[in-house]
Amino acid sequence: MFKPLHSYNMKRKYAATALLFLLLLVIVTNIYFIYIVVDEKTSKSNEPAKETTVELDRQKAQSAKEHQNQNFQNKDGHKMTRKYYKHQNASIIAAQQILLLTQKLPSHYLELNEQHREILHRIFYDLTPSSELSSSDVKQLTDQWVTNEEIVPESAPLLGSVLKSICNSKILKARSGRGLGTQLKILLTLEGNMTAIFKPQWYPREQIIEGPVYAGKDRHNAEVAAFHLGLILGFRKIPLAVGRKINLHREVMPVADHELLETFHQEGNNTCFDGICAYCGPHDPICAKQDILEGSLILWLPNKVKLRKIRHPWQRVYKDGKRAKWEADEKFCDYVKSQDIRKIGGLTTLLDLVDASIFDFLIDNGDRHHFEIFEKQRSTMIVMLDNGKSFGNPAIDHIDILAPLYQCCILRRTTYERLLLYTGGTLSIALEKSLQWSHISPVLTEKHLLALDRRLKIILGAISLCLQKRDENHLPPVLL
């Protein structure tokens, strides 16, 4: 018996609908996570993102509204509710769009720009030690340098001499950095009434820090590299940082206070100490090679400056499987504009946060949970303090660090122009050269240096995305 023709047609229709449904399901469940693992063999010529493979974290790009509340008590004992979001669709979609545009950058974003030579020449001139300075001169000069707009001026011919002097100055007192952040550090008083933080070396240069962007301990060399990169890019809002090898037995123990000294002990031939901090303890001492411990010295800001700590609007939630609002909501910048930022410096603060996000993306610092500004002064400048969690993994680009840039789509023209000076692979060369003066040179491995050139292209991809979006939607300009 033949079945009637319409019954066949019906079956075909059902089959086609089922197939379509299956196809849709596959597409929806294949939205990719943002970690970009780059082929470690990236060549010196630094081919654009061709070699970039995108590693997927299977997540559905679901509604940004999906969240859960968690109640907690803040430091003052007030009951607070924080919303955690399950998905990070805004970050994922933006990262995909940015990567696409990074592969199609216009030629002036890729070619070498000769104009960088002039600026670098001046910076290298400043970095060259020229005269012997007394410690009190150094203190006076570095205090004078700090204004409401910067920590080191664009022209600082004595910078190299100052850095050298900080490296050589005598340590008069050593205290635990108790109450100063969570990581192990020593607070040093140097001759000339200078104060500096000492962050010790935990890792060899080539060690890759695996895990989330904020994983691991502080990297002492990251502080030094960040300071130098700040000079090159015109972000002169970073406290002076130098590498220094310290003899614990001779230079620290005799001047350490009781509390710090009690945490010192010997492990074989090596002098070790536990320090005093949130994560410090006998389970995790830091050990010198015999008596010599490498670290970075970060010069304390002048006494006239008091810092005010403010929660970063694009702060991470530091909890597995939980996301912040900014990761879920592509319109998060509108929220920031209407809330937090107005109480500080408005647009200036937003532009500072965008600058900081560009800088942090380059150095791979995903741990800027707070930012600090000068209190009781009319300045709203964001001080780029604490760059220790940077340069962890040269093979990964955490594009979501750029969220302030691609969500607000505004950028200082001066920052844009500075970035364009270092296209064509010159950023890595510039930083490598400027770090040659460091006392702990080589400060960064070649892989970390090359990552800068790759990340610069991704920043230009993000800027391209903003320019494109603004054009399409007839919005105000990106560059301010």
Ligand SMILES: Nc1ncnc2c1ncn2[C@@H]1O[C@H](COP(=O)(O)OP(=O)(O)OP(=O)(O)O)[C@@H](O)[C@H]1O
């Ligand atoms: N150069 C400096 N001048 C003035 N204050 C400083 C300086 N460096 C650090 N501080 C103060 O000490 C605090 C802790 O320093 P830092 O952020 O480097 O430590 P941390 O252990 O990494 O902190 P966290 O665990 O919060 O990330 C800063 O928030 C700042 O208030």
Ligand SMILES: [Mn+2]
């Ligand atoms: Mn920190």
